[in-house]
Amino acid sequence: MTAIWPDHLFPNHLFLVGCGNMAGQMLSRWLSEGLEPARVTVLRPSGKPVADGVAVVTDYPAALPAGTTVLLGMKPYQIADVADALAPLCAADTRIVSILAGTTLAELRSRFPAARDIVRAMPNLPVGLGEGVTALFSDDATDSAARDAIGALIQPLGLVEWIADEALFNQVTALSGCGPAFLFRFVDTLARAGEAIGIPADQAARMALATVQGSANMAARAAVSPSTLADQVASPGGMTRQGLNVLDADDRLLALLTDTLAAARDRGEAMARGE
């Protein structure tokens, strides 16, 4: 395989704790972008293979190789058990990247006192295509070289956004971390709405998905905002304007999406309180 990204972009060793839906997508992209499988170890209770050449273990090794970057990819409620076993293996040069929703940097620091460099990352599922969004946050205790190295590691996954204030982490998680689910629901609902007004179900499903895909690609390449693009679809006095009037009445769509993001954000805050 030809490496697309320079070798030094990847850590000497990457240790993944958990490799389910999200960490699996990240790893798959890294491997397809040139990360050598021999530099990866995955800890997963099932012991199931992950990819050719990637070591899979079901228990913690006696030690981590020098300069290991650890990716915490299990469920947030497992942090206490994981930290009990993992923290003693961490040294000052162990870098920790946590994708755990609702798990604050302060909690990570208290659970991994030996590690200096800790970064919170909130990716989303399209990272597997290199078309994801990953929010990153760290504090001043993390070395700037480590921030750069982790930022570079995340780069092949898609858009990278550093967050200046951790207080916004649950908000950005609601928008881009949870966002794919909201978009998948939108595509499904657009198709069902098409069916409700008489389009055959399978045809409506194909047309809804292709419309969203084409429109997102177009918006990504356009020189004008999505709001202007919407106006370009709407002929004065035509059909689209009548439809937009329904979405816009009393800011109906804005209110629905604000409530949606707020509910997701609030759950992140509750998780951070241990609820």
Ligand SMILES: NC(=O)c1ccc[n+]([C@@H]2O[C@H](COP(=O)([O-])OP(=O)(O)OC[C@H]3O[C@@H](n4cnc5c(N)ncnc54)[C@H](O)[C@@H]3O)[C@@H](O)[C@H]2O)c1
């Ligand atoms: N799914 C998403 O879209 C998404 C997006 C951003 C962040 N996250 C975060 O990613 C993490 C994982 O979510 P997911 O959706 O991939 O869940 P998942 O259930 O698909 O993956 C979790 C993995 O952890 C493994 N695991 C279970 N117990 C473990 C243990 N004790 N030690 C090590 N590994 C263990 C499981 O075998 C599983 O493969 C969560 O913390 C979540 O907040 C998920």
